[in-house]
Amino acid sequence: MLKFDPYYFQCPNCHAWLEGRNLKPELINESILYSDGKVLNDNYITTRQKMILCPSCAHTFWVEDPEKVNYTTQKPDADIYSWNTWRFYGIRFSDNRGKLALIRHYQTFLKKCVYEPKNEIYLRRLLWWAYNDLHRNHQHIRLKYFLNGFMSYGVWRNNRMMLLEGEKLFLKNLSDFTDNLHHLLTLLEKFPDEAIDTEVPEIYRELRQFDKAKSLIENSGSKSYFTNEIIRHSKWKDSRVFMVSG
Numbered sequence: 001m002l003k004f005d006p007y008y009f010q011c012p013n014c015h016a017w018l019e020g021r022n023l024k025p026e027l028i029n030e031s032i033l034y035s036d037g038k039v040l041n042d043n044y045i046t047t048r049q050k051m052i053l054c055p056s057c058a059h060t061f062w063v064e065d066p067e068k069v070n071y072t073t074q075k076p077d078a079d080i081y082s083w084n085t086w087r088f089y090g091i092r093f094s095d096n097r098g099k100l101a102l103i104r105h106y107q108t109f110l111k112k113c114v115y116e117p118k119n120e121i122y123l124r125r126l127l128w129w130a131y132n133d134l135h136r137n138h139q140h141i142r143l144k145y146f147l148n149g150f151m152s153y154g155v156w157r158n159n160r161m162m163l164l165e166g167e168k169l170f171l172k173n174l175s176d177f178t179d180n181l182h183h184l185l186t187l188l189e190k191f192p193d194e195a196i197d198t199e200v201p202e203i204y205r206e207l208r209q210f211d212k213a214k215s216l217i218e219n220s221g222s223k224s225y226f227t228n229e230i231i232r233h234s235k236w237k238d239s240r241v242f243m244v245s246g
């Protein structure tokens, strides 16, 4: 079964056609959810990439700008840049260098111009996730992930080395990570409709303001496995991103 619905859009600068893909909605339930709100299905992020760097002319544009971007679900009769040529700016995530390159892309976009709040929130959220990618699934460094047959020894060992290095890189970039979260928090508190579910308490938890994270959840009155987990990790004074379900 095909997992994705394709769509097509045109670069407003050079008119090249690009192919995009959306995960079929019925597959969202089979995905992995992380505490920062990132959802992965077979290692593909399910949030649509909205900021595009054209693979043909290097122009940057927002795919959801209906006045400027020609968008269709019908395959056009033209040469098309495949998804892999442009998604995540052509970066490969198999090592920490790729993860750092993605962080630099978002930082460059944010420095380049002033965005409307909705778009700045989008970019800062994806920058947040990109920093967290450096130590996402940190629990996989434990021997039990090899012993329970989850991975072969070679895969587990290489992954473990990447995660340990990633944790060091995360800590090296901690002040930029914190700075981005403060900016994101200010925007989300000003535009609360743009916040996703438990995003605001989770940001406080990752900023190590554990009491604030707990009180926000307790005062909201919402109770779920997800909110219980945020409270549990806050009690442990654990600020690292964690897997909620998957």
Ligand SMILES: [Zn+2]
Residues within 6 Å of the ligand: 011, 012, 013, 014, 015, 016, 054, 055, 056, 057, 058, 059
């Ligand atoms: Zn172009």
